[in-house]
Amino acid sequence: MDDVRHLENDVTTQTPKITATGVQIYYADNHAIKDVNVEILDKTVTAFIGPSGCGKSTFLRAINRMNDTIDICRMEGTITLDGQDIYAPGVDPVQLRAKVGMVFQKPNPFPKSIYDNIAYGPRIHGLAASKAELDEIVEKSLRRGAIWDEVKDRLDQPGTGLSGGQQQRLCIARAVATAPEVLLMDEPCSALDPIATEQVEELITELRQNFAVIIVTHSMQQAARVSQKTAYFHLGNLVEYGETGKIFTNPEDPRTENYITGRIG
C-alpha cells in the first residue's frame, strides 16, 4: 500500500488530498462554518488564517472528525480524503484519526515517559511487531520531531518535564509516529518562544515531504514563511484561497487585504 502511494506521488505531487464540498458546521444554533469548499493538496503546507472566532480551528477539527467529541456540534456537506467521504456511515473516526494526525495549540504530552508518549499511537494501532521495531519507530519519530538529540538519554523521564518548546516537538513527533497521511496543526507555536517557533517551523517544512500539512496560525509571517497555499477565513466563510505568495502580495478580496495589512483582526 505504501508503495502504491509513492508511485502516485511521483506522478504528481499536486493531487488533491482533501476535498471539502459545501461544508456547514453548527454549534447548537451558532452557524460556525458557512458553505466552505476547498481542495487541500498533498505534500503541501496549507495555512488557515483569519481573525479569532472565524471558524478556522472548527474547520480543521472537522477534517479528522474531532468535532464528533463535542455533543452540540453538527455538520453538513462532505469532506473526502483521497476521494473517500470521511463522514460516510461506514467510516470509523478512530481509524480516520490515525491517518489524519493532529497537533494542538497547547503542548499536551501524556503523563508518561517520553518513550511511552511516542509509542502510544504505534502501540494502539499495532504498528510495531517487536520491541526492536517499536524502538526504531520511536527513534525515527523523535528524529523527525527534531528533538532526538535532546531527549535520547532520558527516554524514560516523564514527557511533562520537558520545556514548552520541547513538549510541542514531542507532541509533533508523537503525531508523526502513527504514520499519518495528513497532519493538522492548530496554532502549534502560539505557546512557544521565537527560538522554539523557528525549530517547529523548520520541522513543518521538512514534514511537507511526506504529508499534507494544514496549519492554523495567527501569525501572518509564519503563514508566509511555512506555507505554499493559504486560506483566509472570515466569520465562518472561506473568503479567499490560493497561492500563499499571491494572497499576501495581491489578494483579490478587500477583506483579505484588510486583514493582511492589519486593518482588521
Add this chain to the structure above:
Amino acid sequence: MIAAMFLVVALIALAAWVWARAKAVSLAAGDPSSLHSRPAYHGLYAALWVMLIGWGVLIVLSVASASYTQNTLMNEIGQAAPETLRIERQLILSDARAIAAGTVASKSGPLREDIALRYGTLSQLSFWLVLIGTGAAALAAAAVTLRQITPEWRARNRTERILRYVLMAMAAIAVLTTLGIVLSLIFETLTFFSNIGWRVDKFLFGTTWSPLSGVHSGQMDPNKVGAVPLFAGTFLITLIAMIVAVPVGLFAAIYLSDFASARVRAIVKPMLELLAGIPTVVYGFFAAITVAPFIRNTGESFGLSIASESALAAGVVMGIMIIPFISSLSDDVINSVPQSLRDGSYGLGATKAETMRQVVLPAALPGIVSAILLGISRAVGETMIVVMAAGQGANLTANPLEAVTTVTVQIVALITGDTEASTAAGPAFTLGFTLFCVTLAMNVVALRIVRRYRELYD
C-alpha cells in the same frame, strides 16, 4: 443573661457601625476620594472593636464571677459544716441554687436556706458587674474608635489586620480542639497500659479479648486484653467493603465522567450522591434485617451454615455505603484531567476506552488512590452497620461467613455496657487511639502518594 448581653454588645456594635460610617461620610464632605478608607471600613473597624472588646469582657467577667461565687459559697458551706465531704457540699450548693431559683430541691434545711440567700446576693452582684462591665467596655471601645476617625485614618488596613487575627483565632480553635482530643486519647491510653502493667505487647498481639472480666477483682488481666480479633475483624470487614466499593465506585465514576451523555449524568450523579445521604443507622438495619438473612438462606440452600450475623453481610452493606464516596471523589479527579490530554489521545486515533485506560486513569491515579484510602478510613471507623450486623463475639477468623467483631463495635459495647464508664473507658480509649493512629497513617500515606505523583505529572 449572657445571651442578652451578647445581643446588647451586638446592638452597640451596630450603632457604632452606623455612627462611624456617618462620621466618615460627613468628614468626606461630598468628596469620597478625600478619605483614605471608604466609610464602610470606618464603620466596620468600629464595630469589630466593639464586638471584640465587648464579647471578650463579657466572657471573662461571666466566667470569673461564676467561679468566684462558687468558691466563696463552697468555703462558707465548709465553715458552716466542716464535717461534710466535698461531694456533699456540692449537693448542698446545688440545692441552694434550686431554692434560690424557686424550683424543687432534694432536701431543705437552715444551712441550705442561708446559702440560697447568699447565692441570691452574690448572683445579683455578679449580674450587675457583668452588665455594667461589659456595657462600659463596649461603649468605651465605640468612643475610642469613633474619636480616631479622620480622613487619613487607615481603617481599611486596620480592619484587614483585625480580620486576619480573627481568622487565625478560628483556625487555632480547630487545631487546639483536635490537639486536646488527641492528648486526652494518649493520656487515657497510657493509664490503661499502666493498669495492665505496661504489657503493650499483650494488647497488640494477644488473641483473647475480654477486658472487663477481671475488673470486679479490681485488676485488669493482661492476658485478656488482646485486640487481635478486633483488628482482624475490622480488617476483614473493611476488605469486603472495599472489594464491593472500589470497582463499583470507580467504574461508575468512569462511566459518568466520560461515557454517559449529559442528560444521564444530570440524573444519575445526584442519585448516586443521595446514597451518601442515607444515615448509617438505616444501612445498619438494612444489613441486619434484609441482607444477613438473605445471605444465610442462600448459604443454606447450598448446604452451608452461615451465622445470622456475618462479616459478609456487614462488609457488603458497608461497601454499598462507601460507593458514593469513591465514585464522587474519583469523578471529580477524572473530570479535572485536562480535556487537552483526551484530545491528544483521540487525535492519535485512540478510542474512548483506550484513552481512559492509558491516559486519563494514569493521570488521575493519585486522586483515585487517595479517594480509596479515604474510603478505607471511612470503613475502618464505621460503627453503626457493624454494631447491628457484624456481631459482638471476639472471634479470630478469616471466614467471612462467621460473625466477627470490630474495634468500633467493642468501643460501643464498652461505653454503653453495664460497667462503670470510668473503668470501661480505659480499653475503649485505647482502641480509639489505635483507630486514630491507623486512620492518621492512612491519610498521611494518601497525601504522600498525591504529592509524589503530582510532582511527576503536572
